[in-house]
Amino acid sequence: MSEPRIIGIPACTKRVSGYIQHATPARYGAALIEASGGIPLLIPPEGEMMLPLLERLDGIMFNGSPSNIMPTRYGVDFDATPDAHDEARDATTLPMILAALERGLPILCICRGMQELNVALGGTLFQEVHLQPGRMDHRAGEGELRFALKHEVSLSGELARIAGAETIQVNSLHGQAIDQLAPGLAVEAYAPDGTIEAVRVEGAKSFAFAVQWHPEWEVMHFPDRQRLFAAFGQACAAYAAARR
Numbered sequence: 001m002s003e004p005r006i007i008g009i010p011a012c013t014k015r016v017s018g019y020i021q022h023a024t025p026a027r028y029g030a031a032l033i034e035a036s037g038g039i040p041l042l043i044p045p046e047g048e049m050m051l052p053l054l055e056r057l058d059g060i061m062f063n064g065s066p067s068n069i070m071p072t073r074y075g076v077d078f079d080a081t082p083d084a085h086d087e088a089r090d091a092t093t094l095p096m097i098l099a100a101l102e103r104g105l106p107i108l109c110i111c112r113g114m115q116e117l118n119v120a121l122g123g124t125l126f127q128e129v130h131l132q133p134g135r136m137d138h139r140a141g142e143g144e145l146r147f148a149l150k151h152e153v154s155l156s157g158e159l160a161r162i163a164g165a166e167t168i169q170v171n172s173l174h175g176q177a178i179d180q181l182a183p184g185l186a187v188e189a190y191a192p193d194g195t196i197e198a199v200r201v202e203g204a205k206s207f208a209f210a211v212q213w214h215p216e217w218e219v220m221h222f223p224d225r226q227r228l229f230a231a232f233g234q235a236c237a238a239y240a241a242a243r244r
Contacts, residue, residue, distance in 0.1 A: 036233030059236035062113030104205030123182030207235030
């Protein structure tokens with residue numbers, strides 16, 4: 001029997017009853033267990049002191065979050081969402097992405113995670129993509145409808161091969177999106193309004209994909225979501241086997 005692969009999930013900073021907590025929605029870990037065959041390990045947002053943990057991991061999923069990346073991280077002083085930041089997470093995930101890519105550790109980035117990947121590699125973001133001319137409102141609805149299918153995306157390249165389709169329907173829960181694409185990223189999906197919906201790290205040593213939607217939601221009910229998580233799990237298994 002093969003050893004289980006350990007897949008990190010960066011936690012966010014939350015304030016609950018006046019106390020700081022480190023947490024992330026349980027659906028991310030559940031998706032890794034169900035569709036990737038991995039054991040999730042929560043990574044506290046404690047900055048670069050978390051980097052040695054990469055030696056013990058077989059992959060990392062940079063998950064979504066209600067928070068936005070500090071604009072100063074991509075060279076912008078104006079802040080459209082000053083009450084929606086998590087600087088502790090920025091200080092943890094941005095250097096961790098670079099270190100993970102250098103090691104060849106498989107990564108899957110979702111929503112904020114995709115924006116983190118773009119910023120870590122030198123790209124910029126639209127802080128309010130729905131205010132850009134010709135762009136849709138990609139923000140979420142209310143309640144359970146937050147995760148309902150909202151629009152189509154066109155897939156290309158390796159992501160289309162993994163998903164087994166060139167178009168899929170996705171949910172949409174983001175107010176920010178990629179503006180200037182970082183060097184070294186290849187676009188692998190677009191929304192109908194031209195918003196970048198998925199990227200791949202060119203020349204990556206292992207699996208390195210990012211999507212703007214939330215494939216972890218009801219992952220086993222949608223073939224494209226299941227296939228994405230399965231491919232990530234297979235890359236984590238291969239990495240684990242190679243390092244052991």
